[in-house]
Amino acid sequence: MKYSTLSSKLSDSPTLAMAAKAKKLVSEGLDIISFSAGEPDFHTPAQVKAAGIAAIKKNITGYTASSGTPELRKHVARWMTREVGVEYAPNQILVSSGAKFAIAAAILATVDPGDEVIFPAPYWVSYPDMIKLAGAEPIPVETDLAHGFKMTPSALEASITPKTKMVLLNSPNNPTGAVYSHTELIALAEVLARFPEVWILSDEIYSRLIFDGKKHRSIAAISSNIAERTIIVNGVSKAFSMTGWRIGWAAGPKELIARAGKIQSHTTSCPSSISQSAAEAALQMDDSFMADWVEQYSRRRDIFIDLLKAVPGIKPFVPDGAFYLFCDIRQWIGKTKPKGGKLSSCFDAAEYLLDEAMIAAVPGDAFGAEGYIRFSFACSEDDIRRGVPRIAEAAGKLK
Numbered sequence: 001m002k003y004s005t006l007s008s009k010l011s012d013s014p015t016l017a018m019a020a021k022a023k024k025l026v027s028e029g030l031d032i033i034s035f036s037a038g039e040p041d042f043h044t045p046a047q048v049k050a051a052g053i054a055a056i057k058k059n060i061t062g063y064t065a066s067s068g069t070p071e072l073r074k075h076v077a078r079w080m081t082r083e084v085g086v087e088y089a090p091n092q093i094l095v096s097s098g099a100k101f102a103i104a105a106a107i108l109a110t111v112d113p114g115d116e117v118i119f120p121a122p123y124w125v126s127y128p129d130m131i132k133l134a135g136a137e138p139i140p141v142e143t144d145l146a147h148g149f150k151m152t153p154s155a156l157e158a159s160i161t162p163k164t165k166m167v168l169l170n171s172p173n174n175p176t177g178a179v180y181s182h183t184e185l186i187a188l189a190e191v192l193a194r195f196p197e198v199w200i201l202s203d204e205i206y207s208r209l210i211f212d213g214k215k216h217r218s219i220a221a222i223s224s225n226i227a228e229r230t231i232i233v234n235g236v237s238k239a240f241s242m243t244g245w246r247i248g249w250a251a252g253p254k255e256l257i258a259r260a261g262k263i264q265s266h267t268t269s270c271p272s273s274i275s276q277s278a279a280e281a282a283l284q285m286d287d288s289f290m291a292d293w294v295e296q297y298s299r300r301r302d303i304f305i306d307l308l309k310a311v312p313g314i315k316p317f318v319p320d321g322a323f324y325l326f327c328d329i330r331q332w333i334g335k336t337k338p339k340g341g342k343l344s345s346c347f348d349a350a351e352y353l354l355d356e357a358m359i360a361a362v363p364g365d366a367f368g369a370e371g372y373i374r375f376s377f378a379c380s381e382d383d384i385r386r387g388v389p390r391i392a393e394a395a396g397k398l399k
């Protein structure tokens with residue numbers, strides 16, 4: 001039997017592969033500490049869970065309008081208007097099965113085979129494959145630690161070609177936690193103003209997870225010209241600890257949202273009716289509880305960074321948002337393991353940490369950054385205090 005060319009072009013999710021190996025070791029009874037999670041470790045708020053249960057009891061269990069219930073689209077539009085500082089109407093909102101599908105639908109509604117989509121590297125693992133799904137060409141733009149892992153206006157401009165159809169931004173970023181300031185977004189917007197045919201997709205799924213009193217800013221708020229060609233993606237997954245409920249959304253120009261909605265109607269039909277009721281409750285909550293979550297994440301970040309000072313050959317980047325520590329481990333590469341054999345890549349290094357220290361982490365090559373590793377601090381302080389000394393011991397054994 002033959003498979004499609006498209007399916008052969010897609011890569012297996014490397015984050016899932018490492019998670020699967022770690023899970024197997026846990027099932028064998030090993031004390032694995034996981035720093036690989038891409039989701040909050042808090043529970044979904046009680047009143048949101050209650051709204052989901054109530055929806056089932058009220059038999060809200062059928063298909064809904066394909067682009068989301070009118071009620072939820074109304075609440076998302078209000079929430080986004082507050083979040084972004086740009087007015088959104090319900091018909092400018094597409095509610096999807098997770099932010100992930102909202103991104104895929106937005107790309108499929110705008111990008112043609114042969115087009116190019118620019119995005120800064122390190123990047124979230126799914127972007128290149130989603131772009132390939134549309135038959136387009138992923139164009140990662142290198143960033144570095146010296147520039148805070150942010151795409152500079154000159155690097156953006158140098159990557160734009162006549163084939164560029166879209167620029168994809170992600171702030172706060174997964175995996176680096178880099179957050180673009182208002183000034184930095186203005187500078188990128190100035191470049192984009194010279195290329196009016198280029199769409200902007202801004203993935204702001206971590207917008208609520210920002211530390212040290214800094215504020216989330218969206219490129220859509222820079223000018224009406226930019227807002228008219230920007231699709232913002234957000235959702236309840238990270239902010240409300242609702243990853244398994246699968247509710248995210250795209251907000252943008254009405255025509256584009258209608259087209260992305262058509263794609264959704266012929267693929268997933270609609271997001272879960274029960275989850276939509278729960279998301280409606282989430283968006284109406286007094287969300288002051290989030291300040292406590294952010295405080296906990298930021299404390300864990302600081303403890304993690306402090307403990308990493310005892311680890312030879314590792315340089316963490318201090319994130320302003322999200323819940324990941326992206327670390328430079330290039331000094332480990334080429335070193336010999338205690339039982340023999342060299343670490344020839346960051347994938348080897350992640351495997352070494354799993355085998356030698358029983359620590360699960362995600363190698364940087366998954367995010368387009370060889371020589372780096374991502375640790376998630378969406379875990380308990382206790383895990384961090386027990387886990388980092390194990391990393392230090394394993395790193396100390398490399399010769």
Ligand SMILES: Cc1ncc(COP(=O)(O)O)c(C=O)c1O
Pocket residue numbers: 038097098099100101124170173174203205235236237238243246247248
């Ligand atoms: C940068 C980024 N965008 C989008 C998503 C997808 O979010 P959702 O779970 O709502 O599909 C994730 C999830 O890890 C992410 O890290």
